[in-house]
Amino acid sequence: MTRAVPFPGDPPITPELVRDHNLTDQEYGLIEALLGRAPTFAELGVFSALWSEHCSYKHSRPILQTFPTAGPQVVQGPGENAGVLRLPDGWAVAFKIESHNHPSAVEPYQGAATGVGGILRDVFTMGARPVALLNSLRFGPLEDARNRYLLAGVVRGVGDYGNCVGVPTLGGEVDFGRSYSGNPLVNAMCVGLLREADLITAAAHGVGNVLVVVGSSTGRDGIHGASFASEELTHASERRRPQVQVGDPFTEKLLLEASLELIASGHIVAIQDMGAAGLTSSSAEMAAKGGVGVEIDLSRVPTREPGMTPYEILLSESQERMLVVAKADRVADVQAIAAKWELTAKPIGRVTDDGMYRATWKEQVVVEIPGRRLIDDCPVYHLEAREDPAVAELRRGTPHPASRIPHPADVLLTLLDHPAIASKRWVYEQYDSTVQASTVIAPGGDAGVIRVREAEFGLAVTTDGNSRYVALDPYEGGKAAVVEAARNVACTGGRPLGITDCLNFGSPERPSVLYQFREACRGIADACRVLETPVTGGNVSFYNESPSGAVDPTPVIGMVGLLARADRAVPSHARSPGDVVFVLGETQAELGGSVLWEALHGFVGGVPPRVDLAAERRLVDFLVAGAERALFRSAHDCSQGGLGVALAEVAMSGPYDDTGFGLDVDLTTYGLRLAALELLFSESHGRAVVTCQPARAAAVVALAQELGVLAHRAGTVGERGGALRLRLRDARVEHPVDRLREVYFSGLARRMGD
Amino acid sequence: MKRVAVIVFPGSNCDGDALAAAREAGSDAYYVWHRETDLQQADCVILPGGFSYGDYLRSGAIARFSPVMAAVAAHARAGGPVLGICNGLQILCEAGLLPGGLMRNARLRFLSRPAWVRVETTDTPFTCLYQQGDVLEIPIAHGDGRYVADERTAAELEASGRVVWRYVRDNPNGSMHDIAGVCSTGRNVVGIMPHPERRNAAVLGGQDGARVFHAMEARHATQHAVDVRAVGDRHLRV
Numbered sequence: 001m002t003r004a005v006p007f008p009g010d011p012p013i014t015p016e017l018v019r020d021h022n023l024t025d026q027e028y029g030l031i032e033a034l035l036g037r038a039p040t041f042a043e044l045g046v047f048s049a050l051w052s053e054h055c056s057y058k059h060s061r062p063i064l065q066t067f068p069t070a071g072p073q074v075v076q077g078p079g080e081n082a083g084v085l086r087l088p089d090g091w092a093v094a095f096k097i098e099s100h101n102h103p104s105a106v107e108p109y110q111g112a113a114t115g116v117g118g119i120l121r122d123v124f125t126m127g128a129r130p131v132a133l134l135n136s137l138r139f140g141p142l143e144d145a146r147n148r149y150l151l152a153g154v155v156r157g158v159g160d161y162g163n164c165v166g167v168p169t170l171g172g173e174v175d176f177g178r179s180y181s182g183n184p185l186v187n188a189m190c191v192g193l194l195r196e197a198d199l200i201t202a203a204a205h206g207v208g209n210v211l212v213v214v215g216s217s218t219g220r221d222g223i224h225g226a227s228f229a230s231e232e233l234t235h236a237s238e239r240r241r242p243q244v245q246v247g248d249p250f251t252e253k254l255l256l257e258a259s260l261e262l263i264a265s266g267h268i269v270a271i272q273d274m275g276a277a278g279l280t281s282s283s284a285e286m287a288a289k290g291g292v293g294v295e296i297d298l299s300r301v302p303t304r305e306p307g308m309t310p311y312e313i314l315l316s317e318s319q320e321r322m323l324v325v326a327k328a329d330r331v332a333d334v335q336a337i338a339a340k341w342e343l344t345a346k347p348i349g350r351v352t353d354d355g356m357y358r359a360t361w362k363e364q365v366v367v368e369i370p371g372r373r374l375i376d377d378c379p380v381y382h383l384e385a386r387e388d389p390a391v392a393e394l395r396r397g398t399p400h401p402a403s404r405i406p407h408p409a410d411v412l413l414t415l416l417d418h419p420a421i422a423s424k425r426w427v428y429e430q431y432d433s434t435v436q437a438s439t440v441i442a443p444g445g446d447a448g449v450i451r452v453r454e455a456e457f458g459l460a461v462t463t464d465g466n467s468r469y470v471a472l473d474p475y476e477g478g479k480a481a482v483v484e485a486a487r488n489v490a491c492t493g494g495r496p497l498g499i500t501d502c503l504n505f506g507s508p509e510r511p512s513v514l515y516q517f518r519e520a521c522r523g524i525a526d527a528c529r530v531l532e533t534p535v536t537g538g539n540v541s542f543y544n545e546s547p548s549g550a551v552d553p554t555p556v557i558g559m560v561g562l563l564a565r566a567d568r569a570v571p572s573h574a575r576s577p578g579d580v581v582f583v584l585g586e587t588q589a590e591l592g593g594s595v596l597w598e599a600l601h602g603f604v605g606g607v608p609p610r611v612d613l614a615a616e617r618r619l620v621d622f623l624v625a626g627a628e629r630a631l632f633r634s635a636h637d638c639s640q641g642g643l644g645v646a647l648a649e650v651a652m653s654g655p656y657d658d659t660g661f662g663l664d665v666d667l668t669t670y671g672l673r674l675a676a677l678e679l680l681f682s683e684s685h686g687r688a689v690v691t692c693q694p695a696r697a698a699a700v701v702a703l704a705q706e707l708g709v710l711a712h713r714a715g716t717v718g719e720r721g722g723a724l725r726l727r728l729r730d731a732r733v734e735h736p737v738d739r740l741r742e743v744y745f746s747g748l749a750r751r752m753g754d
Numbered sequence: 755m756k757r758v759a760v761i762v763f764p765g766s767n768c769d770g771d772a773l774a775a776a777r778e779a780g781s782d783a784y785y786v787w788h789r790e791t792d793l794q795q796a797d798c799v800i801l802p803g804g805f806s807y808g809d810y811l812r813s814g815a816i817a818r819f820s821p822v823m824a825a826v827a828a829h830a831r832a833g834g835p836v837l838g839i840c841n842g843l844q845i846l847c848e849a850g851l852l853p854g855g856l857m858r859n860a861r862l863r864f865l866s867r868p869a870w871v872r873v874e875t876t877d878t879p880f881t882c883l884y885q886q887g888d889v890l891e892i893p894i895a896h897g898d899g900r901y902v903a904d905e906r907t908a909a910e911l912e913a914s915g916r917v918v919w920r921y922v923r924d925n926p927n928g929s930m931h932d933i934a935g936v937c938s939t940g941r942n943v944v945g946i947m948p949h950p951e952r953r954n955a956a957v958l959g960g961q962d963g964a965r966v967f968h969a970m971e972a973r974h975a976t977q978h979a980v981d982v983r984a985v986g987d988r989h990l991r992v
Contacts, residue, residue, distance in 0.1 A: 156863075156864075159864050160864070163805070163864055163866075163895070163897075164765070164767075164805040164808060164809070165767065166767020166768070166804060166805075248808070249805070249808065250764070250765050250805060250807065250808025250809075250810065251808075253764075253765055253767065253805070254764055254765075341764070342764055428866075429863075429865055429866055429867055430863055430864045430865070430866070431864075431866055432864070432866045432895040433866050433895075434866065434893040434895060434949065434952045435767060435768060435771070435803075435895060435952070436770070436771060437768075437771040437774065437775070437949075437951055437952040437954070437958065438958070439952075439958065440957055440958065440959075451957050451958075453774065566957055567956065567957045655867075656867055656868050754861075
């Protein structure tokens with residue numbers, strides 16, 4: 001039996017109090033058995049945080065364990081602050097994606113900003129300098145003013161934080177759907193560079209070493225954020241606003257520089273962000289990873305206000321704080337480095353050899369829990385998974401036939417204006433995309449690409465996911481998210497290296513949600529095996545539910561790819577008149593889950609496109625090999641809106657170009673069995689559009705044959721300011737490229753009131 | 755090889771980019787922390803972009819009180835070349851080393867995109883390698899980039915040819931007279947809102963900004979200004 005006594009003023013432990021902490025009666029029984037006594041209030045808070053889904057993955061762990069995580073490129077797999085993959089010349093890349101959905105639903109600006117702050121810290125605590133940010137956002141329809149408010153606030157929050165810290169936002173995605181109205185999704189990803197030899201982890205070790213808290217002082221903000229993230233949003237969630245933390249990117253920038261200097265100095269043995277569940281999770285996880293005990297005197301933690309209790313100090317999620325383990329004789333050196341960056345560094349505890357997770361208030365013990373068991377004894381649930389019969393019904397459905405089949409030329413304009421497809425310039429213009437002076441391909445392309453100043457190689461980064469497919473068929477949707485990310489990376493010339501995933505779902509306690517989760521993960525795992533892109537970590541966000549129901553299942557894949565030469569990066573747009581246009585891959589009649597059906601009929605249903613993983617792998621190999629041989633002038637993948645939208649995007653050029661290029665494309669001998677709307681707007685996977693100089697066309701064809709990719713020579717690039725002309729067997733589409741640009745680049749801005 | 759001091763304020767985030775651009779142009783560039791009072795015999799000073807002190811009060815408003823700014827002002831008074839980029843321009847305006855000030859963008863949002871600027875004068879230490887009328891594509895990334903000055907100051911800037919760069923094609927932030935950069939009466943203190951250091955290599959899409967940095971190495975770069983070396987707040991003419 002361990003000893004810990006209540007702190008003066010602690011409330012008595014009642015069944016109501018236990019339930020308020022999101023712990024079940026059964027879990028409470030485990031806690032009492034583990035301690036051999038009733039927990040103190042502070043201990044109850046510690047268990048509540050560490051046994052929340054957010055920290056413990058208690059509902060998802062058995063499924064996450066099926067992910068492929070190994071590979072010759074893997075330096076650090078799941079379980080650390082971020083995954084790490086090997087790059088050439090002794091370099092490595094650390095990257096991770098994380099959700100900040102619940103805070104953003106009640107306070108969009110700070111919720112999103114602190115999401116960016118947290119993911120930055122996850123990366124620089126690996127010893128990596130952040131070099132790119134990405135995000136993945138979902139909102140309800142923009143006709144609703146509340147959703148416009150959320151989008152504007154989230155974008156401003158993401159931008160203000162990343163811009164101030166000085167990390168370029170290189171990409172992302174924004175999509176819309178009714179299910180996100182009460183529960184927007186805000187996922188942030190960070191990518192950092194380090195020398196592999198400089199990698200540091202969060203495992204505390206060395207008995208007698210000193211725990212030092214660096215950065216901001218601890219306030220009453222964000223108490224129980226991790227538990228908040230592990231429950232459904234209700235009308236009462238507005239009252240959770242005080243639990244949303246407030247971000248200070250200026251302090252973050254100082255903390256970033258100080259942390260990297262501390263790591264390089266050799267004065268510390270471990271470092272961990274104080275993120276979800278604050279001091280509790282950082283200290284307990286550091287101890288558990290290192291197999292040691294820790295003892296913290298909470299009275300020594302710098303606080304923003306007097307009178308904070310041990311409970312509050314343990315569970316505060318005040319931002320911009322780090323916990324480091326300093327070598328016993330180097331505390332003063334650590335403090336000197338922190339002082340240079342105008343930060344405080346206060347020793348608050350030490351590493352012990354008794355394996356106990358212990359917190360005191362001066363001499364009085366307020367928390368004493370066997371450290372390993374605090375982490376390991378968290379129950380793991382194997383919940384029931386069953387598909388909702390309504391989804392099977394939806395899959396069998398088709399839209400009601402329209403009274404008049406619209407002309408494909410009109411449909412193209414409708415789709416280019418659709419919020420899912422229209423340019424996201426209004427969003428990414430608010431993110432600094434060129435700071436660090438390394439941006440090769442800025443947002444708006446297939447993937448973001450950066451150079452590495454001291455090396456020849458470059459990195460391609462993207463985030464992708466399509467919840468329409470996942471909602472209809474989670475297995476195919478899971479696969480689709482991975483292969484779309486891979487196509488995007490490969491279009492720029494990057495070889496996909498590995499992924500991080502952010503799995504946004506409803507409550508796992510509902511069998512239909514757990515089914516979606518299990519199947520989507522199976523799809524992700526299968527795709528990652530074929531593409532040889534191991535999962536290096538990520539984040540599970542359950543309980544994305546509002547009174548109107550669960551969000552559509554939204555697994556988001558963050559992928560990193562390697563370009564052998566950054567200066568060979570391939571842009572998305574046509575670049576020179578007379579170039580040859582190839583359509584790669586096959587188009588099937590696959591309109592299930594398409595934007596076409598949603599835009600024309602308001603119908604999200606049908607069988608979503610199937611992913612042929614072997615064909616995707618061949619396409620990726622082809623795109624990477626072609627880029628390395630400098631065969632392509634441009635490459636762009638087909639995704640939402642299909643081939644029609646992809647060809648328009650190839651023609652339109654970038655948002656700041658005066659005009660685009662004409663494109664003359666003949667599809668009369670391609671996709672013979674298909675009607676015009678199917679051929680142009682079906683969202684079959686495994687396709688891309690590339691352009692090349694006429695002299696390279698033969699080499700493109702030869703490479704395609706060698707690698708087993710169908711390459712249809714479809715036409716040529718026309719003059720600047722020309723027209724997009726598509727010839728099909730049963731229709732013709734022709735639009736001046738300036739007209740396309742006008743529609744595509746104004747669609748989102750108009751809805752946002754610009 | 756010129757000695758180029760890149761001042762680092764807490765919250766500077768383009769310091770590394772400016773340092774690299776200066777080095778790639780052949781300069782002996784080094785950092786000077788904002789608490790220092792000695793510019794270590796700098797030939798030239800760069801105030802880089804970023805969010806000094808988080809820009810919490812007003813962009814550049816706190817940085818101008820940093821200890822290093824006395825040395826920068828002394829260097830400028832003695833005719834030494836000073837370049838402020840983005841937040842650096844904001845700081846120079848706040849410090850009174852350049853006229854005018856920078857206000858919230860006209861559309862009230864941060865804006866990151868390419869901009870096109872025309873070189874209006876080659877008579878500064880940082881534009882001497884361009885031709886007057888050259889149009890450069892250089893990225894902008896700022897929330898407070900709208901240049902304002904009172905009518906008289908603006909007229910004076912125009913009359914004395916001290917508008918160094920002007921936005922063309924479009925004015926992204928609502929700056930008066932489309933001003934993207936200005937210089938001091940002595941022409942040695944120069945500020946620019948766009949980021950030339952982000953466009954100095956083919957792999958970044960172009961090199962339109964590179965000559966701003968090469969200019970520091972050019973022999974005639976400091977012909978307009980007396981060549982000075984700052985030691986503490988004293989200046990030696992060399």
